[in-house]
Amino acid sequence: ANGDIYGAQYHTMGIKKLTYATGAVDSTFGSSGTYRGSGNCRIYYAFAMQVHNGFLYVASYYTGHVFRINLTTGACDWNHRVRYPRHLTIKNNIMNVLSYWNGQGLTRNLSTNRNISCSYNYSTGVRYTFGGTLDASGNNFYSHYFRNLYRFTRNSNGCVNVGSYSSRIYRSSWNYGFGLGSHPTDDNILYGTSYYEHGLYKVT
Numbered sequence: 399a400n401g402d403i404y405g406a407q408y409h410t411m412g413i414k415k416l417t418y419a420t421g422a423v424d425s426t427f428g429s430s431g432t433y434r435g436s437g438n439c440r441i442y443y444a445f446a447m448q449v450h451n452g453f454l455y456v457a458s459y460y461t462g463h464v465f466r467i468n469l470t471t472g473a474c475d476w477n478h479r480v481r482y483p484r485h486l487t488i489k490n491n492i493m494n495v496l497s498y499w500n501g502q503g504l505t506r507n508l509s510t511n512r513n514i515s516c517s518y519n520y521s522t523g524v525r526y527t528f529g530g531t532l533d534a535s536g537n538n539f540y541s542h543y544f545r546n547l548y549r550f551t552r553n554s555n556g557c558v559n560v561g562s563y564s565s566r567i568y569r570s571s572w573n574y575g576f577g578l579g580s581h582p583t584d585d586n587i588l589y590g591t592s593y594y595e596h597g598l599y600k601v602t
Contacts (some may be wrong), residue, residue, distance in 0.1 A: 404454055407432075407446035413441060413456070413467075422592035428490075429474065430448060439465045439474030445528065446486035450508060452601035457495055464495050464504060480504050484527065489536030496539075498525050499548075506554050516557035523548035524560045529578030533585045538564075542575040542590055571595060 400419030405418040412432040414425040425431040432443050443459040457480070462465075463475035464486065482498040495504040496518070503518035527541040532552065539558045541552045548563040555558065574593040581587035588601040 404447055404449065406441065406447060406456075406466065408443070411441050411443070412446070413444065413454075433467065433472070435465070435467075435474055438463045438477040438479075445484050446530070448481060448486055448488050448493075450488045453524075454490065455486055455493060457486040459483060478504055478506075479542075484529035485524070485541070487530060487532045487539070488535075489532040492536065494532070494539065494552070494556065494558050496520070496524050496558065500525075503560075505558075507556065514556050518560060520560045521548075521562055523563050523566070524550070529575045529590055531578045531580045531588070533580045533588070534583050535585050537585070540578060540580070540588055542572070542578055544554075544574065545570055545572055547572075547588075547590070567601070569599075572599060575599075 403416040406413050407585045412434045414432055415427040417424050420459045429524050430493040440461050442461040444456050445459045446457040448455050452469050457464050462481050463477050464473050464480050464483055480495050481502040484498050485496040485497050487494055491509040493506045493508055497503050500520055501518050504549050505516045508567040523541055523543055525583045527543040532539050537552055539552055547567040549565045550558050551564050552558045562602045572592050577591040586602055
């Protein structure tokens with residue numbers, strides 16, 4: 399809410415906080431400016447993160463856990479086992495964690511702290527993707543995989559229909575995108591990174 403940025407380090411396994419007001423690394427975050435965690439809260443290739451209501455939710459791929467960091471205390475106070483989590487996105491107080499592994503995932507109501515039962519029989523457009531996001535309304539989940547941008551609907555109970563996509567867009571030059579985000583208020587605008595083009599797409 400205040401514009402601070404949290405970024406996961408790919409090789410050195412940690413999370414850093416950049417303060418919006420100064421653009422500098424916050425040395426008080428974690429240990430000497432880097433959160434690495436331990437046990438089920440350890441960072442080991444964090445593929446997705448999102449701040450929500452004073453907590454940083456993290457999907458740690460090789461640790462096989464989703465956990466949250468209390469941004470006031472710096473403590474990890476909750477975790478849940480999800481094998482190979484690739485996506486973590488939150489909208490309307492519902493968190494969707496989607497995985498590379500069929501049968502693995504998590505849909506959780508963050509208002510009640512209760513899990514929602516969903517099917518996790520994934521299509522290719524979810525399993526192998528890196529960038530994923532919900533749109534502004536939270537009615538659709540988008541993911542990018544090798545030149546294709548996929549759209550999956552999300553039910554009223556919060557479950558994403560991961561078994562089949564409802565539409566897709568093909569662009570030959572957009573091979574790999576490791577980041578995908580939505581406009582905060584407009585369902586018709588998405589932003590995605592293009593790894594080999596060293597650029598950013600705006601999709602309308």
